[in-house]
Amino acid sequence: MSALARRLSGWIGALPLLVVVALFLVAPIGVLLARSFFAAGGLSLGTWTELLSSPQILKALLTSIALGATCALLSTIIGTPLAWLISRLAARPRAAWLSIFNVAAHFGGIGLAFAYVITFGAFGMVTLLLNDLGAHIQTPARDSFAALVITYEYANVPLFVLLALPALGIVREEWSEAAQVSSATRWQFWRRIGLPLLAPFIAGGALLSFTWAIGIYGIAYALGGASPTVPTRLLTLEIGRAIADDAVTGSARAGALSVVLIVLALIALAVYRLLVRRGLRWFGGNAPADAARRAAVRPGRAIAGSAAARRGPRAGNWLKRGLFGAVALVLGLPLLALFLYSVSSSWTDHVLPNGYTLKHWLTTFADDRAASAVLTSLSLATLTTILTLALVVPAVYWARTVNPRIRTALETAAAIPFALPFVVIGLALLQFSGMVAPALQGTYPLLLAGYVAITFPFVYWAVDGAMAAAGVERLSQAAEACGASRRQAIWRVVLPNIRTGLASGALLAFATVIGEYALVSVLASSITTIPVWSAHMLLLRIDNPGFAPVAVVTLTLFGLLVVLALVVSRVTRGKVVREAAWAEEAVWPAEPIWSDEVTWADGAAGR
């Protein structure tokens, strides 16, 4: 056996994934960065000086930062107490709330924007209700800053809760009891012990919310993309405009704007890591792997249901019920509006539609375009899921059993889709494919490859977590000791043991693709997926037959996500998808965003 073959064998299982990631993620981003500094012939800052001297671009930069900060702040204020209450619920209601938040965090994008319009828009359900009550309140126009904040929060608060939950688990009930024994009040406990411990992680969650919010493209485009006045200028929107509107110089401008976004995201990520490291100093310098192993063998029962149950009925309980009720109401309103819209014949005057009809449900899918959009989205999402799983599973297996260096490579690459907006990744792929493989531009295979590249981290962390929990190293050693080949070990021993990770990883990939707008609109404008179709219906179709078909498709998509979440929870034997990650709560500080719990949320659609 030659030295080369020996060396290759250490990488072979991960090679397909590494090649895909290198070609469709790492290289394009690298080229994008390089190109923004090099104009024809040499190092040039021309595009930069032009950009930074444009008042509109500066405004976009500031507005993006302000929007991200506002969203992060609101998410923290609303999300922290909510996450705390949920973390103290008994297992069943906690699982129920987590499922709701998972779907909510993923139900972003064009559908969410549409829901804002018909709930809080000028003729939205809530606006009409207020009118009926005699309060003629002007709700925020759909392209205003306030409208964006409200819409973003629908996905951002659930996201924050999912991000913060594992960290809240580090506050042990014993500590609060110890404090009580030392006759500290509840307030004193939080003031002196609880909050100082949690602060770095809460701040970390806020930073991730910020990064998420500045990277959103789909929602912002659906709400304000067709506006002639662009009252709310955002970096992502400017990138989209440059790409779509300007054939002559748009590409260079979009590239430079993308670099600005990349820098913002990198700063946020660096601060985040710093915070988490700071937060961790109380917990000893455990290596991530150690933490994972410990967590895996000691399921996180420590906090479940304890405090609330023991404290008994108090004013706090009543308050808590009120809070959960309010959350359910707020989350339910857009769903109700969507449903009513989908069965209304017309809806202009009062809180309820003028008349009802089932015709939209019967005719929407008979429409060629709607039906083909649904089919395209389903096929893209399914293919992406299958391909990503097929690439990731052997890669993670190799990383864990053969060559730990694979891990470093993959984890570095996996940070890209987390940190960078999809519209930036889309642009990078567009430019890179134009350079090396123009024949691929605008094609389904390129889009598919792009989707594999952006969904691989979600699947990677889900599968990796499951393999850690299952102790794959020992399993495969044992299997091989019993005479199994590596292939047998994978199929018969490893795969059945990581079912949970496979199921939740698949769900993540599927849900990310089916709601994704930025990548497809930048990369393959001729491929009409559900979000592309919805956006066209909402924004551009001047002779459109009404928005009811969008309501029908949006609800269908929502239903599909709920059903999938249920199916996945079945596959994982009645445990909620979350449970696996929940057990890893102690890992979170060590392995930041990467528990599958968090990735599910961070994959939130609509970016």
Place this chain on the structure above:
Amino acid sequence: MRPATHVRKGSMNSGRHPLRCAPFVLAVALVAAACGGPGSIGPGAPNPSAAADQAKSFATYATSNGWGNYGEQFTTFCQEKFGFDCNRPERSQAEDILSAEEVQKFDAEKNNPGAILADVGILFIPQAEQVHTLADYEPPNADVLPDNLHGPGWVTTFVGVPAILVNVSFMESHGLPVPHSWADLLNPAYAKMVGLSKVGVSGSGTFSFVAMNLAAGGTLDNWDPGIAYARALVPNLTSGASLETFERGETPISVRFDFNHGSWMQQLADDGVNAQIIIPSEGSVYGASTLMMNRYDVAHQDFGKMFMEWVLTDEAQAIFARFGARPIRSVVGDNPMVVPQDARANWLPNEDYARVQNIDATKLDPSAITDIWENQVLGGG
């Protein structure tokens, strides 16, 4: 049989299947296959029998069945030339994209052209020329048009006039006056009620801004009056109306080409909405729509060439007229075409058009207009 010691050093497992590297090979092959530049369409005359074949698979952008009666155009054209209907549903792609996006799309897709023809505002022809996406073919009958209304790869088809459509029912029920002029639109009571397409990017939005500028006393070289007017208008502006938002009253005032509004009137009447199309009292301008041919869609060039010639025929021009648009040959030249009476049924009264001007659109640069709009109107100076 492998030893049971652990595998960290990467010892080769003899049982590995060679297909494991298939994805890698595939990726390399994909990249390798992607060589070779695109071909382009030359000036030669079309071959009718090839065109008949191509009629079964061509696609077009921004030419929905409802827009400019393009559905009827393709049906009639193919029936006459080839004896079958080529207006398949897949024929019409990217129906709603804006003019600037069409040029961008032709350019971006040069290796996989998605369409042979597209309807595009005349303002965007210079951009298309600059990025070199137009075919080198010009139909022989294009000479009937003045020089600035045709060129290699494009011909003007019909004209629209930026006009104001008002949901009169909504205005009445909300106690608001009906606007009759550009100046009326500045009424603060219309906050966020005036729908306009993106200026500098869409044909209708850009021509509307041109019309506003001229109405305010500007010229094609002096934009200051238009800038002052538009700044005052900004608080009233919102995204371009769709039939739905117009009817609901969300955007009860819509500034768009007259023919667009014309195509809505029947539906509005059916739904019991009283609406009125107004050519502003200060006047408006003719904004030309053109048909452009994609340089790179060589596979459909014969069909494209024949259709480019078709749109300037009497029959095709009458089909545009039936949609409510004024066909280009009826408004220009020494000997304008007389549109048959029956094709003029959807037209607004002729006297309204006395105050509509012909402008030389080739003098206008949409990116310059975008700059003006972005930096001087929205940027607030």
